[in-house]
Amino acid sequence: MDRATVLKTRLSLPPISQIGIVVRDMQKAVEYYQGVFGLGPWTVYDSTPDKYWFKGKPSHMKLRQGKAMLGGIELELVQPLEGESPFHEFLQEHGEGLHHLAFNTEDYDGMVRQFEAAGFRPLLQAEAYVETYKGTVKACHFDTRAVAGVIFEVVWKSWLLKTS
16 A cells, blocks of 8 residues: 555545745745735744654744634744754755645544554654643644655644534
């Protein structure tokens, strides 16, 4: 079975929830996407995860993130500021551009296990309280570039949980 089939059959991916683009300068990127495509309003904030692992080792990173909706999908601009991360590596190796596709899930641990069972290892794992959204986010990036041409991100956001 080829890896694309493994992705489709073993991961049971939900719809794409986010498109992530790495940028060098957040202000210029927001102005561009707003001016050219009319995207906005934008929410821009700096973040440093409370818990963070890069390639399996505890580490540090600081990012500037800009978010706007593109129809029903969140467009996330990511400007690496400090530390080490897949965003820093991508910017150094490829310059600005498409970095990841994200999938929101209510079963974060289960989806991470599905990716690992399919043979993918985490590039980045992070957990943080996001003051902007008054909630916690967990994220795990998997290097699926050999199969999908892009990194896949599994995301759990407390502020998106269904309430009864």
